[in-house]
Amino acid sequence: METTDAFVGLECVDCGSTVDADVEGHQCPDCGGILDPNYDYDAVDLDRESLASRPFDSMWRYEELLPFTRESAVTMDEGTTPLVDCPKLADEMGVERVLIKDEGRNPTGTFKDRGQTLAVTAAVQHGATDVALASAGNAGQAAAAYAGRAGLESHVYLPSRSGFTNKAMVNVHGGDMNVVGGRIGDAGAAFEEGLAEHDDWYPLQTFVTPYRHEGKKTMFYEIAEQLEWELPDVISYPTGGGVGLVGMYKAAREFRELGLTDDLPAFYAAQATGCAPVVEAFEKGRDVHEPVENPDTICGGIEIPDPGASPWILEALRETDGGAVATDDTEILDAAIQVAQHEGLEMAPTCAAAASGVWELSERGEFDGDETVVIVNTGTGNKEADVLRSHLMSQGI
Ligand SMILES: Cc1ncc(COP(=O)(O)O)c(C=O)c1O
Ligand SMILES: [Zn+2]
Numbered sequence: 001m002e003t004t005d006a007f008v009g010l011e012c013v014d015c016g017s018t019v020d021a022d023v024e025g026h027q028c029p030d031c032g033g034i035l036d037p038n039y040d041y042d043a044v045d046l047d048r049e050s051l052a053s054r055p056f057d058s059m060w061r062y063e064e065l066l067p068f069t070r071e072s073a074v075t076m077d078e079g080t081t082p083l084v085d086c087p088k089l090a091d092e093m094g095v096e097r098v099l100i101k102d103e104g105r106n107p108t109g110t111f112k113d114r115g116q117t118l119a120v121t122a123a124v125q126h127g128a129t130d131v132a133l134a135s136a137g138n139a140g141q142a143a144a145a146y147a148g149r150a151g152l153e154s155h156v157y158l159p160s161r162s163g164f165t166n167k168a169m170v171n172v173h174g175g176d177m178n179v180v181g182g183r184i185g186d187a188g189a190a191f192e193e194g195l196a197e198h199d200d201w202y203p204l205q206t207f208v209t210p211y212r213h214e215g216k217k218t219m220f221y222e223i224a225e226q227l228e229w230e231l232p233d234v235i236s237y238p239t240g241g242g243v244g245l246v247g248m249y250k251a252a253r254e255f256r257e258l259g260l261t262d263d264l265p266a267f268y269a270a271q272a273t274g275c276a277p278v279v280e281a282f283e284k285g286r287d288v289h290e291p292v293e294n295p296d297t298i299c300g301g302i303e304i305p306d307p308g309a310s311p312w313i314l315e316a317l318r319e320t321d322g323g324a325v326a327t328d329d330t331e332i333l334d335a336a337i338q339v340a341q342h343e344g345l346e347m348a349p350t351c352a353a354a355a356s357g358v359w360e361l362s363e364r365g366e367f368d369g370d371e372t373v374v375i376v377n378t379g380t381g382n383k384e385a386d387v388l389r390s391h392l393m394s395q396g397i
Contacts, residue, residue: 001125002072004063006043010035010210013312021067024126026208034309035210036250037067041257048260051225056080059114059218065254066118067214074120074150078113079218081105083226083374088342089355090373093362097372099232100345100355101223104380108169110348111219111244111378112142115212119204120146122211128152128202134191136184136240136300137166138379139212143204144175155201157191159183162300165383183295184303206241207309216247217254223374224255231265233371234322236361238353238378239269239278240304242313249316265374266322269313270357272297273326275305278313282324287311298329298387301350301378323366325357332356333391336381340388346381349388354378 001022010019014033021037028035044064054061059079060070082102089098103111116139123131131147132155133139140156147154154175158167159182170177178194180187195201206212224231231252237245245267255261269278274297277289292305307313317324327335329349336352339345347355354375361367381388 002069003067004069006039006041006064007067008038008040011038012036024202026203026210034207034312037210037214039065041254044258046258046260048229059117059215059222062218062221065217065221067211068118068121068125072121072125073117074124074146075117076107076113076145076149078106078117080222083223084343084345086339086343086345089339092342093358093367093373094369095362095367095371095373096369098358099372099374100339100343101219101374101376102345103219103376103378104346108138108142108145109380109383110138110142111216111376112139113146114215114218115139115243116142116146116204116215118211118215119143119209120150120152122209123152123202123204124150126202130155130198130201131204132191132195132198132201133157133204134184134187135162136303137162138301138383139206140175141166141169141173144170144173147175148173155194157187157194159187159300163384164386185305206243213243213247213250216244217251219244219376220248220251221255224261227372229261230372231261231263232374233266234268234358234373235265235376236268236270236354236358236373237376238299238302238351239271239313240302240350241307242269242278242309244376244378245269246309246312246316249320252320264320267316267320268322268357268361269317269324270353271302271324271326272299272332272353273328275303276326277305277307278310279324279326281310281314282317287314299332299350299353301348302353323361325360327353327356327360331360333388335359336388337391340381345377347377348379348381348384351376351378351381
């Protein structure tokens, strides 16, 4: 495999067992836990100046902190998205500064591209011919795109309620699309059946491949550099499985370990009240979530009733003095409209939970007024223009 110098292999986040990255098996052989790429940080030679001298052209500019070389990457120059100042939101939310990390500018319109560039690169390195996953929609679209680029077949399982753009684009990228009646759990069950029947399928499933959260950690590296190393006080993230959140938490600790930063920002998990297992566990002081029996939110990307990485998500929130906040679908859709009308940025409903959550925190009096807040807009609003437009119709507009 074409791995980078400091990458030493995979480590189980639950029991600490180590696994060679050459081994294709993707979960801890001892306990079934999540595997996490591990590095010898003493072997990483990165400082602020050398980073500043590199072009801001792709998330692969942080190659030393990724498992595979940039040369070997299946990439479309994803990442390096803008961090856009939103002064009107700062006023409205009663804080010093609000910035939106606009992941909608990625090749397939969401931050899922950061996970798929790495996971599909790993699939190629492992000699895969076929990749497969279940997804609420955006990850499936991204996987089909990267698989197409790499010349792999993709098998994508989407729930019937996922958006038209996602379904259409899986087809456009040449993926084998399986629309499954029901919700993400039903798509997951159909994917498991497919996987059991095809031992040559390489899973790109969240936290089954160790590389999706690893790719997403680059969002934090970019935020730190874009703010010229003055870390934000708060990062608000629309949390489903928490892949991006634990990725950024890992990244924040890596930069501190490397001496590039001194601190960690407070991470906040934003969810929808119709499916808020992380918020519930956080508020009850639990170390693990309880699955939501009847999830129901219009925000498909965060309608994840049983997030397997919840202990890791909760650690990230508590270790950084962050928190968790849920708002309802109407507030979330209102937030998307307000951001679009006041700042011009287009947020999909799922993503607008992160903005709505900050409004809620502000109303609860959680801020002093001098904070810098980053809201992660995980995906572009125009993928779900129909949902946003019909919210206006419900208001007679
Ligand atoms: C646009 C968008 N935002 C957020 C999420 C949730 O991501 P995570 O698993 O990192 O919590 C998804 C997942 O499907 C998504 O599509
Ligand atoms: Zn283990």
